[in-house]
Amino acid sequence: SDVYDVVQCIEISEGAFPISTRWVIDEGKQKARLVAKGFEEPPLEGTKRVSPTCRKESLRLLFSVTASKGWTLNSLDIASAFLQGIPIEREVYLKPPREFTEAGKVWKLKKCVYGLADAAKMWYNTIKERSDSSGLQRCPYDDAMFFVKDNQNLLGMLAVHVDDFIYSGYEEFYSDVLQRFLTGLEVK
Numbered sequence: 001s002d003v004y005d006v007v008q009c010i011e012i013s014e015g016a017f018p019i020s021t022r023w024v025i026d027e028g029k030q031k032a033r034l035v036a037k038g039f040e041e042p043p044l045e046g047t048k049r050v051s052p053t054c055r056k057e058s059l060r061l062l063f064s065v066t067a068s069k070g071w072t073l074n075s076l077d078i079a080s081a082f083l084q085g086i087p088i089e090r091e092v093y094l095k096p097p098r099e100f101t102e103a104g105k106v107w108k109l110k111k112c113v114y115g116l117a118d119a120a121k122m123w124y125n126t127i128k129e130r131s132d133s134s135g136l137q138r139c140p141y142d143d144a145m146f147f148v149k150d151n152q153n154l155l156g157m158l159a160v161h162v163d164d165f166i167y168s169g170y171e172e173f174y175s176d177v178l179q180r181f182l183t184g185l186e187v188k
Contacts, residue, residue, distance in 0.1 A: 003083050004094070004107035011108075018093040018106045021115075036094055036115035051120035052143040054159040054166075062145070062157050062166065069154075071168040077188040081163030082112045082119045084185055085126040092116065120162060127160055134180035148177050 012018070020037040066073050078084065092109040096102075112119035124144075131138065131146050136158060139145035144160040148169070156169020156177060167178065 001110075003111045003113070004109050006102065006105050007093075007108045009104050009106055012093055012106065013091050016091055016093055018095045019116075020095050021097050023097060024114075033114060034097060036092075036113050038115040038117050038119075041092075041117055051124040051162065053161045054144040055142050058139065058142040058145040059159055059166070062159050062168065065154065065157060066168040069168075071156075071170070073166065073168050075164065075166045076182075078163040078165075079186040079188045082114055082123050085111055085123045086129065088112050088122060123163065124160075130181050131158075135177050136181060148173055 009018075019040045021034050022037060023032050024035050025032045063073070065071075088109050088111055092112075094107040094109060094113070096105075096107055112122040128138070130136075136146040136148055139147060146158040146160070148155040148157075154169075156167065156173025158165055158167040158178070158181075167173075169178075
């Protein structure tokens with residue numbers, strides 16, 4: 001699995017303990033999501049947990065620029081975003097749900113899952129890495145707004161709210177920069 005390894009309970013590091021999980025079921029959409037009961041985690045001293053989301057002033061700017069340049073406004077949602085993020089930087093163990101339980105075994109996470117205190121921040125770090133490698137620049141006034149310029153010409157903009165994106169720009173922004181940014185991610 002790209003998300004976890006199955007390990008024996010005796011392999012757990014000293015001071016670590018497995019966190020319980022639970023299913024969150026949306027019957028209307030006929031889907032279920034396994035989440036960690038993050039409230040069971042000990043306090044994460046020195047760990048950044050906050051993930052920036054786009055400010056409303058930045059969204060207004062994106063809408064204004066889109067209208068003035070005649071661009072089309074688009075949106076997308078990343079499927080199971082936290083599971084597509086960068087590897088987790090700490091040891092976290094989960095108790096598997098009873099449907100997957102093997103006696104004396106737990107899951108050692110490789111990626112963050114919904115419910116962990118720093119999951120959103122780890123996903124944002126993924127976005128930062130991808131933006132840097134694809135040519136997007138972060139707005140100096142809003143860490144969740146990204147843009148691309150060619151000399152002095154604005155080519156496109158991307159606003160982030162966790163795993164939801166709103167973007168607009170010229171064709172070269174879509175075909176080049178945005179495609180590089182999204183490469184390898186599963187989009188809904």
